[in-house]
Amino acid sequence: MRTSVKLDQLMEALRCLPGVGPKSAQRMAFQLLQRDRKGGLQLADALSQAMTEIGHCSQCRTFTEEETCHICLNPKRQANGQLCVVESPADIAAVESTGQFSGRYFVLMGHLSPLDGIGPSDIGLDELDYRLKVGDIEEVILATNPTVEGEATAQYIAELCHLHKVNASRIAHGVPVGGELDLVDGTTLSHSLLGRQKI
Amino acid sequence: MRTSVKLDQLMEALRCLPGVGPKSAQRMAFQLLQRDRKGGLQLADALSQAMTEIGHCSQCRTFTEEETCHICLNPKRQANGQLCVVESPADIAAVESTGQFSGRYFVLMGHLSPLDGIGPSDIGLDELDYRLKVGDIEEVILATNPTVEGEATAQYIAELCHLHKVNASRIAHGVPVGGELDLVDGTTLSHSLLGRQKI
Incomplete structure (x- = not known):
């Protein structure tokens, strides 16, 4: 469809998101244009801010726009x-x-x-x-x-x-809580046996 | 997680997209930040341009940033x-x-x-x-x-x-091409019978 170059550009750009193919990109573009232009603009703003300003925490290397993240700065956590x-x-x-x-x-x-x-x-x-x-x-x-x-x-x-x-x-490897024993793979189950704890 | 306000804002903003819940939004945000910041910036740009500039074609009412879309302006199609x-x-x-x-x-x-x-x-x-x-x-x-x-x-x-x-x-209603007759619902099949054509 060649009715709008900018629409085609938007659909192409949306495909950088993981799990978004041509059909989903089309659906997303039309949904935003038809029903949620404000949300689309907010997303554009949040994206450009995040992409340019978010770096890594100087202490723990997680994503943050600060020099050091809130978790690393928390005195209780430091103690x-x-x-x-x-x-x-x-x-x-x-x-x-x-x-x-x-x-x-x-x-x-x-x-x-x-x-x-x-x-x-x-x-x-x-x-x-x-x-x-x-x-x-x-x-x-x-x-x-x-x-x-x-x-x-x-x-x-x-x-x-x-x-x-x-x-x-x-961290412990073993049978997931709520899982069923006969559905768990052998390696996990053997880890689970080796890591058994006294009760 | 309170390591980054802008990251939280991005995840929240991504949820305006249809079919995107908290988990997908998190995955999208991390994927863009870790592997594709350029794509994220392009998306931000495409979004803001599309949301502000795309309007409706004066003739056919489809989405376009022009006064009249390419399809409506095409002389062959006008003929x-x-x-x-x-x-x-x-x-x-x-x-x-x-x-x-x-x-x-x-x-x-x-x-x-x-x-x-x-x-x-x-x-x-x-x-x-x-x-x-x-x-x-x-x-x-x-x-x-x-x-x-x-x-x-x-x-x-x-x-x-x-x-x-x-x-x-x-447009004709009937059995989809490649479909199986016993899987088609009754209403579609009755449309298909009523709309039969001589061969």
Whole structure:
């Protein structure tokens, strides 16, 4: 359809969003034009501000437009000696939603992957090394993803912690709560057996 | 998560898009920030241009940033006396993709719905009335949706056409090509029988 160049540009631009194909892009463009131009303008504004102003926290490397994020600046969290290492900023949201953790975070923004040329310095491990050296961290909780790369990254960081004589722990792998035992894969179940706890 | 106000604003703003909930909005925001800031800025630009500059074609009422859209200005299409009436600009894209139609369009931007207070003038039928009066239209093809409201709207426009002594036709309802007969609903099948053609 060649009725509007700007409409075509909008549909093309919408496809940079994950999971948005030509049909969804068309639906989104028409929906905004027909029913929610104000929302569209707000989105344009939020996007351009976020893309230009959001950088990384100087302490934990998560996304923030400040020099240091609110979590790292929180005195209560600073007093807590726990540091939770996660792969991405989305993981912070997941851990925060549990309400179980009141320490600080460190975001790797990826995981070790030598085949892709991603080494320790690419995921900020020199910064982590410095923070462990400074000495206000008592325990590092390794909450990387339970994948091969995540495990390898956790292992690498655990060794770093041992060098600095800082305790390191790994989040538990096991049967998901509410799941059914016969639907769980063998590897998870064997982790679940190995990690059994006395009750 | 309170690490970034602008990130929260972006996630909130993304939810104006149809089919985007909190989780998708989070995924979109992180994807753009981590991997495609340039795409995000292009989207912001395309959005603000589209929302402020795109209006309606003076002839067919579809979305365009020009006074009159390219389809209406095309001399070949002007020479063709057919006018296809559709409910939304997306329907133009659908009809155009068939390559079967080389006339002009008229976009209602909705359908008659007295219960919602949508009358003939709200869907541009006074403009259509004027165009039928002017006399360069030989046939009106009614391609409104095969819903109750779409049918009622088609019926109303057909009567308008008869008043002006212009031929009106309705697109065929029947079994979709490639479909299976036993999976087609009864109403469609009865339309299909009534609309049978000699071969």
